[in-house]
Amino acid sequence: MKKYFYVIENALLNLSKNKGRNFLQGAMIFAVITTTVIALSIHNTSVTLISEYKAHFGSEVSISPERMPSNLPGITAEQALAFSQSEYLRDFEVSEPDDSSEAVDAVFYLKSPELLEAFAAEVRGKGLPDGYKVDIDRDAYARMVTPLEGLQDISFTFLLIVLALGAAIMVLLSVIAVRERKYEIGVLRAMGMKKRKLAMGLGVEIIAITCVCYLFGMIAGWLLSQPISDALLTGQQSAELMNAVAAQPLTSVKISVSPLTALEIFGVAILLASIAGIISVRQVTKYEPIKILMERN
Amino acid sequence: MSTLTLQNVSYKYEGSERLVIRDVSLSFEPGNVYTIIGKSGAGKSTLLNLLAGLDVATTGHIVYDGVSLAEINRNHYRARKAGIIFQGFNLLTNATALDNILLSMHISGVKGINKKTRALELLEKVGISPEKANRKILKLSGGEQQRIGMARALAHNPELIVADEPTGNLDEDTANRVLEVFASLAHEEGKCVIIVTHSKEVIAIADEIWSVDEGVFRPVPVNEG
Numbered sequence: 001m002k003k004y005f006y007v008i009e010n011a012l013l014n015l016s017k018n019k020g021r022n023f024l025q026g027a028m029i030f031a032v033i034t035t036t037v038i039a040l041s042i043h044n045t046s047v048t049l050i051s052e053y054k055a056h057f058g059s060e061v062s063i064s065p066e067r068m069p070s071n072l073p074g075i076t077a078e079q080a081l082a083f084s085q086s087e088y089l090r091d092f093e094v095s096e097p098d099d100s101s102e103a104v105d106a107v108f109y110l111k112s113p114e115l116l117e118a119f120a121a122e123v124r125g126k127g128l129p130d131g132y133k134v135d136i137d138r139d140a141y142a143r144m145v146t147p148l149e150g151l152q153d154i155s156f157t158f159l160l161i162v163l164a165l166g167a168a169i170m171v172l173l174s175v176i177a178v179r180e181r182k183y184e185i186g187v188l189r190a191m192g193m194k195k196r197k198l199a200m201g202l203g204v205e206i207i208a209i210t211c212v213c214y215l216f217g218m219i220a221g222w223l224l225s226q227p228i229s230d231a232l233l234t235g236q237q238s239a240e241l242m243n244a245v246a247a248q249p250l251t252s253v254k255i256s257v258s259p260l261t262a263l264e265i266f267g268v269a270i271l272l273a274s275i276a277g278i279i280s281v282r283q284v285t286k287y288e289p290i291k292i293l294m295e296r297n
Numbered sequence: 298m299s300t301l302t303l304q305n306v307s308y309k310y311e312g313s314e315r316l317v318i319r320d321v322s323l324s325f326e327p328g329n330v331y332t333i334i335g336k337s338g339a340g341k342s343t344l345l346n347l348l349a350g351l352d353v354a355t356t357g358h359i360v361y362d363g364v365s366l367a368e369i370n371r372n373h374y375r376a377r378k379a380g381i382i383f384q385g386f387n388l389l390t391n392a393t394a395l396d397n398i399l400l401s402m403h404i405s406g407v408k409g410i411n412k413k414t415r416a417l418e419l420l421e422k423v424g425i426s427p428e429k430a431n432r433k434i435l436k437l438s439g440g441e442q443q444r445i446g447m448a449r450a451l452a453h454n455p456e457l458i459v460a461d462e463p464t465g466n467l468d469e470d471t472a473n474r475v476l477e478v479f480a481s482l483a484h485e486e487g488k489c490v491i492i493v494t495h496s497k498e499v500i501a502i503a504d505e506i507w508s509v510d511e512g513v514f515r516p517v518p519v520n521e522g
């Protein structure tokens with residue numbers, strides 16, 4: 001291990017020597033990480049929210065005539081009580097009957113949205129006549145979940161584009177950097193430095209830049225994700241309002257950067273750094289030192 | 298100390314049909330200074346590259362310590378056995394003179410001495426002051442760079458020293474100082490020193506002189522210089 005010490009030391013020294021190039025490379029990594037943070041945290045937050053909303057609105061079941069207007073009577077308190085005795089439910093609410101009829105408003109809360117079919121079958125088995133539907137509030141569901149699903153799609157596409165572009169940029173920068181440093185590499189190889197150590201040195205440089213940029217990128221991304229998410233949601237809703245009836249719209253999603261998101265992004269950063277590293281190393285091993293030195297002299 | 302032997306060595310550059318080195322057989326012994334003279338384009342630098350393990354012979358063998366250079370790890374050979382002084386210096390221009398030498402020592406795995414002290418001693422020997430030692434290569438003159446290249450080649454105390462026009466950029470006094478170093482390396486420390494040169498002063502310290510023309514090597518009697 002000790003014999004590799006100077007390789008690391010030299011790599012870190014190189015970072016301070018080539019400020020211009022390192023700054024450019026750092027700025028690119030920073031940009032990629034910032035945008036990844038934004039995309040990923042919006043994506044993760046919308047995924048979480050969707051599952052929460054789905055669970056919430058997807059489990060709120062009511063029983064009503066299939067076609068409106070209808071002259072079918074509403075269900076009675078007696079029926080509602082019978083239906084509520086189900087192992088698929090976690091809770092239910094029944095209103096007081098109207099004065100004019102025996103009809104009640106009943107809401108049944110499923111243990112989970114997938115139980116809807118089973119519950120409907122059970123209710124029909126208990127004597128619910130045809131002409132009634134057993135369903136969740138589709139309108140409210142669409143109003144809440146659709147904009148989020150749109151956001152999720154957008155952020156995912158965005159994430160993929162950022163990663164593809166990021167990888168392309170990193171590859172390009174590494175190729176340029178190694179080309180610029182070809183002579184330096186030739187000199188080191190001529191002095192007898194092993195390819196493995198040279199590669200390691202380049203790797204250390206890239207990883208060091210990446211780690212610093214990761215920190216700054218995380219901070220910038222964290223600061224920017226919330227305003228961007230708000231803006232995106234507003235856009236989604238105006239489209240949604242066209243066919244949605246007036247109801248409490250979804251105005252804001254609280255974006256958070258969880259430790260998992262942070263870790264995922266670190267993984268992305270390291271992945272990008274590795275791509276850059278592997279490209280650099282392939283370039284290094286391609287050159288014979290004597291050829292490089294002759295080109296120069 | 299080991300002998301470096303060329304056995305029917307020929308060389309041509311990739312993509313060219315012309316032999317730049319033609320069927321050379323000769324031997325370099327420890328404790329001697331060899332000079333190689335010849336016209337520009339005769340093949341001198343090409344031969345030094347082969348001796349330094351930077352390139353391999355197209356045909357024939359270059360044998361060091363009983364093994365062909367084509368068969369050994371030439372990184373190791375360059376890092377431990379040979380010290381190379383290039384015609385074009387080939388220093389890391391963005392680093393200081395001292396760092397160039399220290400890095401070379403690290404690469405060569407030099408141990409058991411104070412590297413910085415030895416680096417400064419070597420630089421002093423070739424006339425580079427400690428103040429200049431801490432300057433970036435870019436901010437030093439051609440002659441200074443040439444001597445730093447020499448100090449670097451000696452940093453790992455190699456048995457074999459190959460130098461391409463090492464006095465090309467030096468004034469007479471500085472050249473003499475450098476030549477004394479070469480002479481003492483061979484005659485007092487028993488190194489094998491091989492110098493390509495046009496200079497009469499360098500030829501004067503030679504134990505053996507070879508002249509090369511169109512890749513063919515011929516011995517030159519020493520007194521004729």
Ligand SMILES: Nc1ncnc2c1ncn2[C@@H]1O[C@H](COP(=O)(O)OP(=O)(O)OP(=O)(O)O)[C@@H](O)[C@H]1O
Nearest residue numbers: 294310311313317336337338339340341342343344
């Ligand atoms: N990379 C190369 N590819 C093809 N031919 C080359 C290459 N490098 C050198 N040569 C040719 O090989 C011959 C010998 O070159 P070399 O550099 O060994 O000459 P030299 O004796 O060192 O000359 P000088 O005194 O000018 O340094 C020259 O004719 C040169 O044109």
Ligand SMILES: [Mg+2]
Nearest residue numbers: 341342384461
């Ligand atoms: Mg030459």
